Amino acid sequence: MMSFLQIFHRRGHRIVPRRFMSTSLPPSPIPIFTTVDSYREWRRSALDAKKTVGFVPTMGALHDGHLTLVRRSLAENDLTVLSIFVNPAQFAPHEDLATYPRTLPRxxxxLFQQSYTVPTQTAENAPQIRKASTIFLPSVExxxxxxISQTVADQKGTFVEVKGxxxxxxxxxxxxxxxxxATVVTKLFNAVEPTHAYFGQKDLQQAILLRRLASDLLLSHPTPRNLHIVPTVRDQSSGLALSSRNTYLSPAGQQVAPLLFSALTVAQEAxxxxxxKAACIQRAVNIINQKKNEVQVQGLDVKLKLDYIQMNDANEFDELGAEETRNSRERPVILSGAxxxxxxxxxxxxxxxxASEIMY
Structure with missing residues (x-):
């Protein structure tokens, strides 16, 4: 295996200047960049070599949902960049910024375990194996x-908002x-300059909003069409959508956590x-309430509180009218809940x- 100091895993690419290396980082077989300047030097090399760059933005605490995005990027791009940045601007003051899981060595x-073997045209050619090219690990500063302040009223500087x-x-x-x-992803797109970017369906509203951002800001890296949404990865036994925050769940909480998806599935069937729409959502709410009663009867030490279940137009995010049905809708609908x-x-x-109108 080539040295950690090498930018790419293949012969002929440049070396990371030592002035850009951090002594506080854990050992890594994948090059890590902590500054925009150092990353951009790498990116210029990729541009000069006419390599496509796939990008997977994350907040770390990786699970198979993230890794599925990585594997798709490896299959579709010459090079793959994964960023890890826990973004203060998307946490309200009462939310879990301080306790959000941070598991960089793992x-x-x-990430290094992920690979893709490029099909060869002839038997004489050795197979090319793609692995993640680099990690972009910037500081808050x-x-x-x-x-940056978590309180919006105290914030100074430039921020991005997708109105409506x-x-x-x-x-x-x-x-x-x-x-x-929107602010942090605009910054990441500006820094990384990806050919393609990959997001999970679990954060569907976020991904569609970012496509709107890419269109409105006339972005070329990526274009809206090259911002891809990949199906949610679920626990095979329970159907629970994988999330870094699932690690917060107690054993009792893990038992009941698949409830939300079960309720949404009932609404989908209706x-x-x-x-x-109104009756579909009511059926889902009834499932939640039924489980609440079961939890009480069983004496499980877990509390359930429904935030929302809603149906929205997949393009404009407008809520559907109470009497609307599938026969009144030409465009896809997002059935979502918290x-x-x-x-x-x-x-x-x-x-x-x-779904193919959205998932590409």
Whole structure:
């Protein structure tokens, strides 16, 4: 294996200048960049070599949902970059910024295990194996040169807001969330300059909003069409959507956490039968309430609190009318919800209608 100091895993690429290396980082077989300047030197080499760059932005604490995005990027791009940055601007003051899981050594190990074998045209050619090319690991100071406060009223500097698309669904419950997401992803796109970027369906509203951002800001790296949404990865036995925050769940919480997806599935089944939106959502709410009663009867030490279940247009995010049915909708619909299991907030969604209009 080539040295950690080498930018690419293949012959002929440049070496990371020593002035850009950090002595506080854990050992890694994958090059790590902690500054925009150092990363951009690497990116110029990729540009000169006419290599495509796939990008997977994360907040770390990697799980198979993240790794699925990595594997798709490896299959579709010459080079793959993964960023790890816990973004203060998308956490409200009362949320879990300080306790969000940070598992860098394990993240590096999991990332290095991912690979893709490029099909060869002839038997004489040795197979080419792609692995992650680099990790972009900026500090808060690097990403927010003007400083950052979790309180929006105290913030100074430049921020990005996608007007009219961040107030519904997740935005209704977390009013400043998408402002923070749009800001940090704009910064990451500017720094990384990806050919393609990959996001998970679990954060569907976020991904569609970012496509809108890429379109409105006339971004070329990536273009809106090259911002890809990949299906949610679920626990094979329970159906629970994988999330870094699942580690917060107690054993009792883990038992009931798949409830949200079960409730959304009931609503989906009703929608497919032609039942109107209001009745579909009520059926899902009934499932939640039934489970609450069962938890009490069984004496499980877990509290359930429904945040919302809603149906929204997949393009404009407008809420559907109470009487609307599948027969009145030409475009896909997002059926989404959020549920507190004790203090852990879980989100999930299902696309109703032609998912291929969104998932590409």
């Amino acid at each position: 993240d590096i190990e999991l 690097e990403m927010y040169p003007s400083g 698309y961040g107030e519904q669904m997740e935005g209704k419950s977390r009013p400043t969330f998408f402002r923070g997401v 929608w497919d039968l032609g039942i109107n 549920l507190y299991v004790d203090s852990t907030r879980l989100i999930d969604n299902i696309i109703l209608g032609n």
